[in-house]
Amino acid sequence: MRYKNLxxxxxxxxxxxxxxxxxxxxxxxxxxxxxLQTPSWTEEASRxxxxxxxxxxxxLAMKNDFYVHLDMFYNYLGKKVKKVLExxxxxxxxxxxxxxxxxxxxxxxxxxxEKSPSMGFxxxxxxxxxxxxxISISYYLWVKxxxxxxxxxx
Amino acid sequence: xxxxxxxxxIVCLVLRFPIAFALGLACFCxxxxxxxxxxxxxxxxxxxxxxxxxxxxxxxxxxxxxxxQGGLTEKIITFCNHLLGHIRxxxxxxxxxxxxxxxxxxxxxxxxxxxxxxxxxxxxxKEGYDADFSCAVTAASSTVGPIIPPSVPxxxxxxxxxxxxxxxxxxxxxxxxxxxxxxxxxxxxxxRRRKYPKHRRSSLKEISRGFVDTFWALLMTFIIxxxxxxxxxxxxxxxxxxVVYALIxxxxxxxxLNYKKVQVVLLDSxxxxxxxxxxxxFANLFGYILITEQIPQSISNGILGLTTxxxxxxxxxxxxxxxxxxxxxxxxxxxxxxPILLKVAVGVDVxxxxxxVIAVLNLIIGLTTPPVGVCLFVASSIGKVSIGAVSKAGLxxxxxxxxxxxxxxxxxxxxxxxxxxxxD
Numbered sequence: 001m002r003y004k005n006l007x008x009x010x011x012x013x014x015x016x017x018x019x020x021x022x023x024x025x026x027x028x029x030x031x032x033x034x035x036l037q038t039p040s041w042t043e044e045a046s047r048x049x050x051x052x053x054x055x056x057x058x059x060l061a062m063k064n065d066f067y068v069h070l071d072m073f074y075n076y077l078g079k080k081v082k083k084v085l086e087x088x089x090x091x092x093x094x095x096x097x098x099x100x101x102x103x104x105x106x107x108x109x110x111x112x113x114e115k116s117p118s119m120g121f122x123x124x125x126x127x128x129x130x131x132x133x134x135i136s137i138s139y140y141l142w143v144k145x146x147x148x149x150x151x152x153x154x
Numbered sequence: 155x156x157x158x159x160x161x162x163x164i165v166c167l168v169l170r171f172p173i174a175f176a177l178g179l180a181c182f183c184x185x186x187x188x189x190x191x192x193x194x195x196x197x198x199x200x201x202x203x204x205x206x207x208x209x210x211x212x213x214x215x216x217x218x219x220x221x222x223q224g225g226l227t228e229k230i231i232t233f234c235n236h237l238l239g240h241i242r243x244x245x246x247x248x249x250x251x252x253x254x255x256x257x258x259x260x261x262x263x264x265x266x267x268x269x270x271x272x273x274x275x276x277x278x279x280k281e282g283y284d285a286d287f288s289c290a291v292t293a294a295s296s297t298v299g300p301i302i303p304p305s306v307p308x309x310x311x312x313x314x315x316x317x318x319x320x321x322x323x324x325x326x327x328x329x330x331x332x333x334x335x336x337x338x339x340x341x342x343x344x345x346r347r348r349k350y351p352k353h354r355r356s357s358l359k360e361i362s363r364g365f366v367d368t369f370w371a372l373l374m375t376f377i378i379x380x381x382x383x384x385x386x387x388x389x390x391x392x393x394x395x396x397v398v399y400a401l402i403x404x405x406x407x408x409x410x411l412n413y414k415k416v417q418v419v420l421l422d423s424x425x426x427x428x429x430x431x432x433x434x435x436f437a438n439l440f441g442y443i444l445i446t447e448q449i450p451q452s453i454s455n456g457i458l459g460l461t462t463x464x465x466x467x468x469x470x471x472x473x474x475x476x477x478x479x480x481x482x483x484x485x486x487x488x489x490x491x492x493p494i495l496l497k498v499a500v501g502v503d504v505x506x507x508x509x510x511v512i513a514v515l516n517l518i519i520g521l522t523t524p525p526v527g528v529c530l531f532v533a534s535s536i537g538k539v540s541i542g543a544v545s546k547a548g549l550x551x552x553x554x555x556x557x558x559x560x561x562x563x564x565x566x567x568x569x570x571x572x573x574x575x576x577x578d
Contacts, residue, residue, distance in 0.1 A: 014424050015417060018216075021209065025394040029387065043206060046390070050209045051200070057428035060421070066429040067172030068483045068528075074170040085169055092166075093175045096182050100195050107196040126204075130196040133432070 007063060010136055013056035021049035041119045048126055055129040059136025063143075086148045094141040101134035156447045159184040159440075173486040174433040181439045195439060202438025203431050206390055207313050212427035213393025214304045217374070217400045218265060219419045224404025224411050226371045227269045230255050233364035239353035243345020245278045246291045247338050253295035254334040255372065257302035263521050266296035267529040271536040279537065281351050286547035287344065289537035293522045293529040293544065294337055294551035300484065300518050302330035304378055304396075307488055307517065309389065310434070311510040314492050319389040320382040324572040325507045329515060329562045336554040344550065370403045383576050430485060437489035450494045457498050464502040468563050471495050472516055479520025483528070487517050504566075511569040515559045522548055
């Protein structure tokens with residue numbers, strides 16, 4: 001249930017921020033070619049939408065195995081080694097992303113006193129995207145480990 | 155300490171960690187060993203992705219996927235069939251011609267192989283073409299995608315070097331055209347020898363109808379290029395214009411897009427882009443470590459210590475990139491090596507735009523060479539032929555690409571003529 005809900009949340013987040021990105025850039029273009037004055041915040045807003053869209057989609061990319069890897073040497077490895085690697089790879093990756101999530105919190109705190117140049121929001125909001133990215137990837141890595149252990153036990 | 159970075163990265167790659175994660179883990183181990191605060195990981199990740207030009211990457215991927223879902227692939231193939239189908243080995247030429255047109259929309263090779271291959275490989279097999287040849291032509295033709303504008307690798311190269319995206323797009327146009335024509339000539343010669351079939355000549359009416367059908371797709375390429383080169387849009391704006399245009403054409407002209415399809419395409423495109431951006435973010439951290447350790451300078455001094463002859467240096471770089479491109483994914487290799495090698499190339503007076511084209515050409519050769527040639531894998535799985543057979547059938551096409559690479563390396567004018575003509 002939690003697995004489905006998180007997936008749904010990430011999908012909604014990705015789509016919302018993608019449409020946000022499209023609309024903001026369009027607004028920038030429309031204003032430039034009309035009598036309206038181009039708002040100063042469009043570039044910053046589109047960058048924010050982009051980073052958030054990427055952060056939400058990064059977890060989904062993990063869920064659907066979108067990250068490319070090198071297969072060449074793996075095929076020469078023995079069955080036992082492959083079995084160990086099935087858990088070791090997501091485990092070490094999980095360690096990396098959990099550490100990143102932890103330090104993302106520090107990064108957010110560091111950004112709170114800072115203000116974005118044109119929109120004036122606190123930069124902690126922008127830096128929060130890194131937390132979403134690392135925690136969503138971590139979650140799907142954890143799911144992968146749990147499923148592999150379950151499969152290997154069976 | 156730099157050995158930790160290199161060893162961990164290579165070990166992780168060999169053990170089949172995703173390339174982005176291998177980069178991240180290598181940096182992580184290095185930072186731990188050096189005692190550098192780990193807050194730098196999210197910091198560098200953020201600053202690596204927070205670049206305005208990079209916004210165009212998901213834009214172009216989305217536009218290509220939307221056009222593909224909108225039924226454009228079939229229309230491009232039909233149009234090319236009217237134009238080239240009457241020549242001996244017509245379908246192989248159609249395959250290459252359609253890839254060249256499709257390249258102007260998608261910007262990535264894998265989507266090209268998958269979308270063209272799923273239609274053309276079965277059709278070619280049905281007409282009596284050898285399966286390995288059909289797969290080899292499809293894989294080879296899709297490699298023109300990343301060089302003909304709009305090109306995702308060129309956007310990445312522009313981000314890494316600070317060069318103009320418009321100039322890089324233009325610089326890739328002529329080499330892309332040469333590549334396409336070279337592949338067509340090779341396919342024609344093989345087809346004549348093997349007596350592959352040809353279709354009847356299409357009437358002028360059929361050709362013009364095919365043109366009208368594909369006109370909207372071709373217009374998109376024109377809008378993107380004219381917008382960027384003419385200084386009307388930034389590359390990011392052009393990519394979003396392309397998305398909106400593809401939505402309108404797919405919904406109201408080709409009438410194949412609905413709400414559900416659009417959402418699926420957007421999600422898939424964003425997942426592809428996100429996997430690239432995680433790579434870009436970690437590559438930014440990797441690049442930062444290399445710079446603090448002064449590795450680009452050391453490599454540059456090392457190569458320039460061997461020789462300062464421009465062509466000898468370019469030969470060394472070409473060999474290195476071909477080998478790396480054979481093993482590593484194009485964008486990953488570009489992100490890791492491009493900033494280092496650009497410094498070396500500039501050191502021997504190679505124009506950065508010229509060098510960008512050389513680097514991208516080198517790396518796309520790897521898309522169809524085993525063991526990691528992704529296009530090869532996609533084509534062989536569609537055609538149900540072994541990778542070995544497709545690689546063997548693809549050898550003449552590989553030679554063409556190497557020949558184009560040699561010409562582009564030796565004659566900078568091939569890359570620089572269009573940027574100078576239109577943008578200087």
